[in-house]
Amino acid sequence: MRWTLKSKPDKEKVDNLANALGVDKTIAAILCQRNIETFEGAKKYFRPSLDDIHDPFLMKDMDLAVQRIEKAISENENILIYGDYDVDGTTAVSLVSSYLKTIHSNIATYIPDRYAEGYGVSYLGIDFAEDNDFSLIIALDCGIKAIEKVAYAKEKNIDFIICDHHKPGDEIPNAVAVLNAKRVDCNYPFDELCGCGVGFKLIQALGSNRNQTIQDFVPYLDLVATAIAADIVPMNGENRVLAYHGLQVINSNPRNGIKAIIHQIKKKELTITDVVFVIAPRINAAGRMKHGNYAVELLTEMDFDTAVDFAAEIEIFNADRKDLDKKITNEALIQIIDNEEENKFSSVVFQENWHKGVIGIVASRLIEKYYRPTLVFTKSGDKLAASARSVKGFDVYEALHKCDEFIEQFGGHKYAAGLTLLPENYNNFKNKFEEVVSKTIDKTLLTPEIVVDSEIELSEITPKFFRIIQQMAPFGPQNMKPVFRSNCVRDNGYGKKVGADQTHLKLSVFQGDNKKTMNAIGFNLGDKMELVEDDFDIVYTLDENEWNGYKSIQLILKDLK
Template sequence: MSQKWIYKPEPDEDIVDGLISSIGFGTLESKLLVLRGIDNYQSAREFFKPNGNDFHSPFLMADMQKAVERIATAIENGEKILVYGDYDVDGTTSVALMYLYLSKIVDKKYLDFYIPDRNVEGYGISTEGIDFAKENGFSLIIALDCGIKSIDKIEYANKLKVDFIICDHHLPGDEIPKAVAVLDPKRKDCRYPYKELSGCGVGFKLCQGLNTIYKIPENELFELTDLLAISIASDIVAMTGENRVLAKQGLKFLRKTRKFGLRLLIPEEKLAHFEISNIVFDIAPKINAAGRISHAKASVELMISDNLKQAQQIVDEIINLNDERREMDHTITQSAMNQVESSTESSYSTIVYDPSWNKGVIGIVASRLIESHFKPTLVFTDGNNGEMVASARSVSDFDIHEALDYCSDLFQKFGGHQAAAGLSMDKENFEVFKIMFEGYVRDNIQEHQKEPSIYIDSVINIDDLNREFYNFHRKLAPFGPKNMKPVLVLKDIKVAGYVRLMGKDGNHLKFFVHQPSTNRNIECIGFKLGVYAEDFRTKSFDLAFTVEENHWKGNVSYFLNIRDVKFHS
């Protein structure tokens, strides 16, 4: 095991005691809340019992009034509206959400959607998409999850008299596109209080703004949050504030969704207890697969289809594409690993390139490389017009967007977040870029960012794992960035009974630890820890873990998911 254990600072005892007396939780539970910034009755109320008053007015967002008025004018005048979005999960859920909302108030003959072809048009707003709009009589495009840096494309659209409303959540550049309206809470001049919305979240705020005019029943509006929950989980945005409220709301609607495509994607036995982790591992890869291997239009059609037979055909196609994506991912990852391991250079970053790699999976490959070579990573392949394209992934809290911005004069375009980004670049700039990027990482990366770390919330006693704690733990959900599952530590323990290997190749293991207060054993599962079976059998150890729920035939049980272990000699 190679992770560095970083213990979070002990919270102020007076604040913990104040929380204990005001909300009635125990010491451990109150401590975990304070570590999340929940340190008084009001913040605890907002966290555990959010309500409609916790939503911010959409009109706090810069340009929202302009966007609502322009769409209302288009509807009143019978203009054709094109809903445009990126080909990843956030983009396709954004398009589906906006299309479904508008279809409640607009005749579908005036409405359509457009997803760019990853392999032909690349990321973001494309000339081809604008030309499609012009040639087919669309005078207004609502762009979602993209557009904040599309200065030249918006200028092109303006010349063709095609108006744009941009709904984005990526970091803007120095210049804002000259669209009719640009909705992005990360704009410096935007006073919207919550800055961490997904692209789909910005689209939902626009729907809320429109609903002040069109008055769709609130329950119908919030039914669309099942798509928003998928977006929030898949785009790995902060699970705090409004995102957490929307995700919690969205999960409720997802568990009883009436969208045929989503119901067919979710196994019936999981539906009642579907959580954020299920979205990340069960739904997101399948929705993404269409855009990675084929065309993401199928993903949108899956989410908006009201025809069961059509939805089943799309689901079958997407599952086949996901199987193909997995095989391609494995092959390209191995090829990239070989490049890294054959290099003799000592470096602070990982940069690999092969012109034959599929653009659709290089982001996944970058993440895989970080798992084994813990460095800021870029995976390059060839684009369509002689340029190179790359997906970038980062480590810990190293800001890869900022690192790429330092090199941005070399790029045709780039964009993204602190943890993940993408770019395109002329091939002639590649060698210079490698030197510049490596130099920036070398000069700016911190020591704690150079090795995998696990942040520990608290050391506990095994008797702390009781019914009250499990109930509290469930209320902390939904989990995600900035509201992760608590990582707890048990010190100096031993296996009670046997250690059993699991999985086809014995890669995983299971054992139990004894709880004296109940005279029961607690199940522990270690994924990819099969090689340590003998150590677990013969040594005492400190265990870092998260608590997981298991639902089976109406019964709920709990197990400890081993995140790391330190064996005693």
């Protein structure tokens, strides 16, 4: 791995902030690196306030969206809430539908089938709306490229409101309203909301007509925080405020569906990491293994006992998903080795019977082994469908754009995208993608990078220091958990490999003449055991370990050398 130490911020700014906050200079420097340079800035950062939520009407077309929904309510129209089958889509549908049901009775939800319809707005969904007399569709977490679909709906006298956060193309669909802060003609102050976040702005705007304040919408923030965590959007600006307060709702008074998941896993206090690795995969498992409707039913269920039954069923989906992604990952790795493709600049693999619901996870797993842009294809109807994942610093969306002569349809973000193509174009696409990546990727990006916030002595890690680091949560892109480097540490001689297959490393480290040891755990670092016989350097984050009711600070090792 590449260890990159962040550049040191201006010394005077660090000194001033350390004095203003009464913290040590390491903490002040980390804050300055995150553009928090004043007492006021630190106050907003450490105590995110709902007062800092932006006015939803600053978003282009919000007034048109509200007018159209109010007209539908006054004229007793049927409204269909349509969303994608992933966590962001299903939480967004659950959020908007549960709010609209408090002010209008004719509300239904629609999640496209991952296999029959694929990603985004579908003709099948529009036909369903026509057959069931829906005159307004609110599309969440999708629709920004659905130009033909919106036109098709218009022919059937069905209006569209689109709430999306994906990158728009050159043309915007001809909908009643298109809410997307990434539109070049939109001046909304924060353009990194997730799909559920855009849905939240919509209900916030609808509430302002009903004299509701932001406090009335706090109960919905458990869904928003879950979507922010799962969709890996930047954890700064408005997202940080929404996630911070949403996490409080998750831990104090979540909706029945989330409460039922927590009840299953029997965990007391959840962090944003728990939301990413515990709650989100279970919500996602419904759409991956069965149907996204299961997730919406779970998240909108009003009866706790029924929600527990749903959660138990989803737990089975999640276990099946884990088995499947392990099996497919192994098959994909064998394919790369058999085709002698270990030394390429990209991984592109295909097998027609791979489960479409887990190919995105498999792509991420392959990156853990071969750190490079990766696509995993499977058969979907008469086409091939793929999930694309990228490495830090490389824009896979742009790379796909350069291969569009072989692609039927694609969409997504810098680091994750989806596409379909005709089977006869697979080999040409695969060759072209490898060519594009090999010519455009900075070769240093093919080695995973650990960005280190600060070099510190182990003696600096006091309970107060750790408490302040914890208060920097929730962590995520643009606000990652601080990573520290300590040099010339030693193990006390009791270091060992642990875990069922001895893949992890457990150490007790000390530095210099200070013989006070700190416990350290390195997940998947078991093969570095031989490096701890002498002095070594470590990079790590800090965490709390609880054992037999006793809490202690623990180093989570990222790498050592």
